[in-house]
Amino acid sequence: MITEGGATVTAGDIARLAGVGRAAVSNWRRRFGDFPEPVGGTASSPLFSLAEVETWLRAQGKLRELPEDELLWQRVRNSADDLRLLSLVSRLAAAIAHRRLGALLDEEDSGIAQALPELVVGEGDVPLIRATAALAEARGPEETVEFLYTRYAEAHSRRIQEISPEVAQLMAAFVEPRAGEVFDPSCGHGGLLIAAGSEPGRVRAMGQERDPATARLAGARLAVRGIDSDVRRGDALTGDAFPSLQADAVLCSPPFSERGWGYEELASDPRWQYGLPPRGESELAWVQHCLAHARPGGQVVVLMPPAAAGRRSGRRIRSQLIRAGALRAVVALPSGAAPQSAMPPHLWLLRRPDAGDQIPSHVLMIDATESQDAVIAAWRAFTADPRRETVPGGHAVPVVDLLDDEVDLTPGRYLVRPVLSPGGAAGAREELLSATAELTGLLPAATESPGDPFTMTSLSELARAGSVQIIPTPLRMETGSGELRVLTAQDVALGRAATGRGSAGPGLVTARPGDVVIPLSARTPAARVIEEKIVLGPHLILVRPDPELFDPHFVAGFLRASVRQPAGTSSGVSRVDARRAQLPRLPLAEQRRYGQAFRQLERFDEALHRAGAAGELLSRLVLDGLTSGKLRPGG
Structure with missing residues (x-):
């Protein structure tokens, strides 16, 4: 048994208990009505009762036995609040590093309290010290200290700014x-x-x-x-x-x-x-x-x-x-x-x-x-x-x-970037041929349809019915520094990972897996399906469809096609009115077919971009080679 009184666990802890990823825990929370409700924490980082989670996981057949180090970490996490957790971890680590904890395993409780007065301040401290000493004896001091540090860093990844x-x-x-x-x-x-x-x-x-x-x-x-x-x-x-x-x-x-x-x-x-x-x-x-x-x-x-x-x-x-x-x-x-x-x-x-x-x-x-x-x-x-x-x-x-x-x-400012390719012009040519050959296999199959046009529904109507939520992000937010990773509007438009940084504050919008995010304005329409929990920067719109009714990739594909309104200036930048975007009324199984086609179309676009970059590289290599004398015209 791993129950520990009123102990609480995070979603990450639950994932380790069951041996799954965090996305699976998020999925369980959406799919199963009897999944334990949070007992503390915040909306973005909830805490659950360890006893309730253990009972639910056992009933579902999803609980695996935890190793000794995970058992110890659960005790450490529940022996101190967030403000005192680093102090506790550092004192345990120092005790391991500078004292022979193994010699204390056979001591009476009073002997441990006398030997480590800076650690023993409450009733539960002596059992925690015994558990730490036992793990250090079994695994070795270095592995035990590094385990405690790693788990603390994972639990407070937003606060720790350690270089890689x-x-x-x-x-x-x-x-x-x-x-x-x-x-x-x-x-x-x-x-x-x-x-x-x-x-x-x-x-x-x-x-x-x-x-x-x-x-x-x-x-x-x-x-x-x-x-x-x-x-x-x-x-x-x-x-x-x-x-x-x-x-x-x-x-x-x-x-x-x-x-x-x-x-x-x-x-x-x-x-x-x-x-x-x-x-x-x-x-x-x-x-x-x-x-x-x-x-x-x-x-x-x-x-x-x-x-x-x-x-x-x-x-x-x-x-x-x-x-x-x-x-x-x-x-x-x-x-x-x-x-x-x-x-x-x-x-x-x-x-x-x-x-x-x-x-x-x-x-x-x-x-x-x-x-x-x-x-x-x-x-x-x-x-x-x-x-x-x-x-x-x-x-x-x-x-x-x-x-x-x-x-x-x-x-x-001073480095002239050479045009590099592992195999020179010949290698770049092979890369271009490989990229263009890949395009044929990636283009999604689509046939002419003689059927009737779709029956469309606007996003605003779906929002009124409660089928989707439309959440705009703040128009102003500092995204240059802070402990939080932030997905910016430019990240979404360019299809790249989150590059912004920010700090917690009122009005912060957090996207979760299955959400769809679109920039408020862009030169080309863009919509991304979120795969991990991430804080959103300004000038974004979050669309949260009901997973029982909508496939997120289906939603994203139609949003890309319908959210753009004609630009009012010559800049080419379009303003998005998400509420006027239209979605067809289709069964969930049919939506998934469209969603798969949209995903394949995204991969086709990525391959097309790679082929274009490879072609540009080959052109520059050949031009530089011919003008420098490294290449000569072929027969």
Whole structure:
């Protein structure tokens, strides 16, 4: 049995209990009238009674036995509310990392309470500690601590803005092998320090983190991996915990766009060797803080928002960094590399100048869309010969070309993107032939119909009957930053994944699987069937059809054809009036046939786009090849 008194579970927990995806749980809630009602939480993140869910799953034959770690997590989740959950997880992790919990398994309850007074504050704490100790004994400290961290991160994915392990590994890969001390002044849960200390015993990792519980958890994650570490709490800018530290390398993923970073009280701080950071340029304060904590000749790698490369307010500091020889390279990362930014972020590679250093004549610009090995290889080639402008995978820009009125450090401004194809012109030709051959098989079969025209019903009539809901999103909403992923109107129009970020607030509209979303205005009509729960940005309309009456792909297909009204200007942008859109009255089985045809038509459109892109690529390759002498006309 897994019942736990008044314990509650989320939809994600229910999915793990049954061994299914979250979409299946959403489907059960719609299909089964006896599915347990929420007992707490919010409309977008409801909580259910664990006992009621267990009873329902057993009656449906959907419950599977949970492993020990999942059992432990349910106890942890129900031992603290959301505000105290991180504190509890971090204290359990620290106890695992710094104490021999296994020795406490045979202790009396009073002995455990005496050994761990900071953990035992309630009646249910001692059984929780025993369960944690048992799992650590069975699975090992590292696996148990990482399990607790992973589950916490999943439960609070909207609040945690941790960089991906791939980006952390890339940043750590720039650190020279001889570096003995690595510092992260904004270490979060320790991801960058873990990447830098992947070989235990090679480096000493030091970090600082504002939140005490987060700092404690970072220290525990490092300790169970055998990494010699020192993680301290506090704000590194206003309360430096390592005032005399001079590390071999400094890695940092600072918070972006903070206005309350300490501008007034730090105006005369000696760290600002390259200029006082503007109030709205907190990232430039972090860059200089990192340089101040690197030894002369030490490395600094900082994750930066792309706007920091070109803002007018920061051009003086950027200029001084270049003139002093501190800035060595800027790396453009792919989209999504930084959770703090919806735009593709940059890495700034810096070196603290040493006495007698010769000022570098070039700054390297790298496009990191290639593999990590290619990026590192470009950096190694540049550091071996900083004066050569041609670097495989990058371009070394003369300093004199950067020191203009803008001092723009955006790599795309200096990188000439080559027309690439794995097999050159021949490979591009094969790609075009493959894409065009695919089109024939994707075009949905459709035959002439002598039947009568459809009997149509407007969406407004269906809404009055309660068969569909029409929900507009707010016309104004900040979608550039925040903890929530946001699907924007442009995302829907371009058929791409969500790129916006936002924060919780009144009027927020959340789409769920089976909903249909259309932009309020677009150059071409668009409608998307939602496959996962997602927050919607402004200028969108959500259409929520009754799944017992409508196939969502059927609805989306007819909406694409009927929502557009004639544009009133020469811009080509059309205004949508969703309520006037028409849907035919068809049985659900017939709707599904249309829905399947619409989905196949979408795949055909995607293949047509790929074929067009492949044709354009082939044309450019042949033109460049003929004019450069790499290709000659055929017979």
